[in-house]
Amino acid sequence: MILGRVIGEIHGTIKHPFYANKKLLVIEKTSPAGAPTGDYLIAADAIGAGADERVLVLDEGNGARQVFDSKDAPVRSVVVGIIDDVVNDGT
Amino acid sequence: MLLGRVIGQVVPCVVTPGLEGVPMLLVQPLDKTLKPKGKALVAADATRMAGPGELVSYEGGREAALALDKTFVPVDHAIIAIVDGVSIT
Numbered sequence: 257m258i259l260g261r262v263i264g265e266i267h268g269t270i271k272h273p274f275y276a277n278k279k280l281l282v283i284e285k286t287s288p289a290g291a292p293t294g295d296y297l298i299a300a301d302a303i304g305a306g307a308d309e310r311v312l313v314l315d316e317g318n319g320a321r322q323v324f325d326s327k328d329a330p331v332r333s334v335v336v337g338i339i340d341d342v343v344n345d346g347t
Numbered sequence: 348m349l350l351g352r353v354i355g356q357v358v359p360c361v362v363t364p365g366l367e368g369v370p371m372l373l374v375q376p377l378d379k380t381l382k383p384k385g386k387a388l389v390a391a392d393a394t395r396m397a398g399p400g401e402l403v404s405y406e407g408g409r410e411a412a413l414a415l416d417k418t419f420v421p422v423d424h425a426i427i428a429i430v431d432g433v434s435i436t
Binding site for chain 1: 393394427432
């Protein structure tokens with residue numbers, strides 16, 4: 257799983273039926289300390305995450321399909337957690 | 348998923364069984380500010396409605412093939428959505 261921050265959403269009317277009622281969030285990848293790495297990804301929302309929240313993103317297909325209880329959904333990235341804090345002992 | 352811009356079309360004359368009639372589009376990956384980033388790639392169009400110049404969202408990996416009608420096909424990138432707007436806060 258990867259750490260990220262919600263920086264926006266994408267909208268569109270023409271999309272795969274699976275995404276018809278899903279929120280698609282633009283996630284900026286971050287370091288454990290919260291600094292942006294410059295990379296991003298678009299993930300489906302499973303928990304109701306909103307703008308500027310730090311989130312945990314699963315970027316793996318089988319787990320993502322399990323989250324949405326589907327065998328054949330074309331989904332790989334899904335927001336599975338909202339993060340309050342990351343404790344990094346630096347070891 | 349990532350954002351991309353459709354920059355062209357690929358017209359294959361022979362394709363593996365299962366991929367007949369599936370549109371293949373040339374997609375330029377974009378960064379979050381919609382600037383081109385990296386090399387263009389060929390993606391199957393699962394929406395069947397994307398055209399040149401359009402902003403799209405594409406999925407990579409095994410999940411790409413799952414977006415198509417026939418799901419057991421050799422495809423590694425597929426256009427999932429045509430993006431009307433990106434709101435970056």
